[in-house]
Amino acid sequence: MSNKTEIKNWYLSRFKDFENSLNGESAKPIHKLRKEAIENFSLLNFPTTHDEDWKYTSIAPLLSHNFKPSDGISHLDENKIKKFLQYKFTTNVLIFVNGKFIKRLSKTKNLPQGVIADNMASAISSNSPVIKEHFNKYANNKEQIFTALSTAFTTDGAFIFVPDGKIVEEPIHILFITDSKGEKILTQPRNLLVAGKNSQVSIIEHYASTNDDIYFTNVITEIAAGEDSVIDIVKLQEESINSFHICRVEVNQERGSNFTSHSISLGGEIARNDINARFNDQGSECTLNGLYLLKGKQLYDSHTMIDHAKPYCNSHEHYKGILDDKSRGVFNGKVLVRQDAQKTNAFQENKNIILSDDALVNTKPQLEIFADDVKCSHGATVGQLDNDSLFYLKSRGIGKEKALSILIHAFASDIIKSIKAETVKNYLENILEKTFNKESSRN
């Protein structure tokens, strides 16, 4: 089924099935939102390569499959789930399998009073005032088709609330596992993180699967960073190489807030990440770091947008890619500095290493600057590993494969070092070593 209208109708029919399965829930306010969203979805069109934002990323492969929205049912046994936790990133863990919260295996210890680390379904059904204030306030399902699709099927996801003044010392690991058992399923986690004034929290948002099946993950994450809050998110996307991952993060930053995102991606058949951050007041910082490691025929696309809507804010963007075989990477970093956003500092850098003749990168910085007292810079490079460095290592007795591995590691090291949690850092060093090692078999 490659016809776009047919696929839309497919999802519209699936919505009807979904609606019919919701005993009594259809009366709830959340359902009103879902219905608006599906209505919007029916009016929107899937992007094509004629759309500027999708110029280098054709989603034709994604639209060629009939993905069935997951009902959350899985029979994944506990030991298999625990395997994903073997690196013990932290003691706070929220586990989702096929989009559904697994309460009995999730646990949070010693969270400060008032901090909520729970699942979205519970938060919604409990009529949480936080939900009322923030849910769906930053995501746009009127204009973004994947947001509309996800919103229409809103069921579950992570809900993290940190009240004013609270500091969550240990990171919270949110693990989304897909166990599709050969079925082409679609999971659509809907996440919300609200950090109160002067609060601090760090999150590890982790997407993984039990095999290399074809499935589709469509994620929407909304983040409300309160005044003077400090938020750090490591997004670890290590899904099936045959999967499709579309993710949109909407961040709203209040005065003096500090938001850092580390987006680590091993790609999928198509992995597309949109991060949209907006400075709603002065004195804030936004740091977006990214590392993508691509092989085979993977396609990775990262679109970021930082809106300096107010003055005295700083943004730093630092994305690095390593591409092998016939993989393709796309980077588009948009920075908008509005007219009154004086004393803005905005720095952006995208560096890529290609390891093969067929790998390809399209990188485009896009700075739109309307204020005059600002410091902005951007840089993009695409190149190969330095021959002189390779020879230097070989001349010390280091073999070619090891030398390549050392240089790849060196290239990615600053992105990995910027992650605070040691356990996550070590995990990533491990992944990095295995990914491009021709001697070891790819998972």
Add this chain to the structure above:
Amino acid sequence: MLEIKNLHANIEGKEILKGINLKVNAGEVHAIMGPNGGGKSTLAQVLAGREEYEVTKGEVSFQGKDLLTLSPEDRAREGIFLAFQYPIEIPGVSNTNLLKTALNEIRKYRGQEEFDAMEFLTLLKKRMKLVEMDQSLLSRSVNEGFSGGEKKRNEILQMAVLEPVLSILDETDSGLDIDALRIVANGVNKLKSKERATIVVTHYQRLLNYIVPDFVHVLYNGKIVKSGGKELALELEEKGYDWLKDQQELVTN
């Protein structure tokens, strides 16, 4: 230990080495001098196995093995060390990590047991004293932010750790002040032994006051045009290279 016979080498189609003959025995120090562009650095890099150079004629044997068929890493594992004229900066790779990996690869090749972190660190600390290196430089990235002198001392430190049989110092003295020169030479001298040999490639005679050669060869226009003892270096210092160029012209005419 090393025998070079009629070595010819090109880079980008241009012939630089036009028939080098040289024999180096264990325990000896050979200096290769000559005007710029003569082929000194080229010789050093060809011996180390730099792929940009194409060997078109000749043979090189090292400890009885055909050196030219070996990859750069195997040459290093066999015991050849090149101290670079312009040591590379490699951000993101620590000095310690580079050395430990290199040493263990060499030991593995020789059937020796690899060092673990503790054993290696002990060895490293001892060697650092030799080149008067500060410990803080160890955790930094290879040559990153190092001064010229520190980079050259780092080359000698690597030499001290990897313990090569044949060391080739490519213009190690270029850009060094007298103090750095003294430290580098001291390190090299301490590493000399009856089983090891050193080739010192240099433009100036001054280094040879500190690293005293047994033999001095002058490389001019791709060939060794004159060989002698250490006095030859002093003669060149006095008369300059033009003296030799004139002599060469006399011979060819």
